[in-house]
Amino acid sequence: MYQIGDLIVYGGTGVCRVEKVEAPKLKGTDGKRQYYTLKPLYQDGTICIPVDTKVFMRPVISREEAEKLIDAIPEVKAEAYHDRNFTQLAAHYQAALGSHECADLIELVMSIYAKKQFAESRKRKFGQVDARFMKRAENLLYGEFSVALGIPFDDVQAYIAERVSTKVWLPRAVRTARGFFRLLQAAHSSASSGSEGSLFT
Numbered sequence: 001m002y003q004i005g006d007l008i009v010y011g012g013t014g015v016c017r018v019e020k021v022e023a024p025k026l027k028g029t030d031g032k033r034q035y036y037t038l039k040p041l042y043q044d045g046t047i048c049i050p051v052d053t054k055v056f057m058r059p060v061i062s063r064e065e066a067e068k069l070i071d072a073i074p075e076v077k078a079e080a081y082h083d084r085n086f087t088q089l090a091a092h093y094q095a096a097l098g099s100h101e102c103a104d105l106i107e108l109v110m111s112i113y114a115k116k117q118f119a120e121s122r123k124r125k126f127g128q129v130d131a132r133f134m135k136r137a138e139n140l141l142y143g144e145f146s147v148a149l150g151i152p153f154d155d156v157q158a159y160i161a162e163r164v165s166t167k168v169w170l171p172r173a174v175r176t177a178r179g180f181f182r183l184l185q186a187a188h189s190s191a192s193s194g195s196e197g198s199l200f201t
Helices: 063-071 086-097 102-121 128-149 153-164 175-193
Strands: 007-010 014-022 035-040 047-050 057-059
Touching: 007 035, 014 128, 063 102, 063 128, 063 153, 086 102, 086 128, 102 128, 128 153
Parallel strands: none
Antiparallel strands: 007 014, 007 057, 014 035, 035 047
């Protein structure tokens, strides 16, 4: 059971702070069932859910875990997923989001990045479904890394770029990861110059 002040990942919402743990007297209840009141860190509003909800919840990863995930980026082998059926494509991406694991979010973002590069090399338009899920995965990843690393959300991309830059010599690094790293460097340069941009786009 989580305590007031705990930071947790709640379903597809992302990182939330536990604001209350109480048994409110709600209409149609006996007043004994306990509820969490959650405050999303990167969204407006609050969420009131039973302590025994079946919605996925877990503690935010530690700083050490976040750093290990970032250090492993050059070794991630991610391949683009192609499907002309938008419903099936969205379901594939949603399944990756549904694991609620940062490692899967990294792989998903890199997979969609590889697809974006493939489309650009053939002068094709980058798909809306791809772009939407790429952004969603970025936001979830940034949000948790921000909390785990103790840095502002907007500083996460520069942090990753700088840390990954010391790992690109790894012998198992693959072409997708190297291309991804070049993107990190570009994003880091953009962040340093004050221009807007996404780490993964």
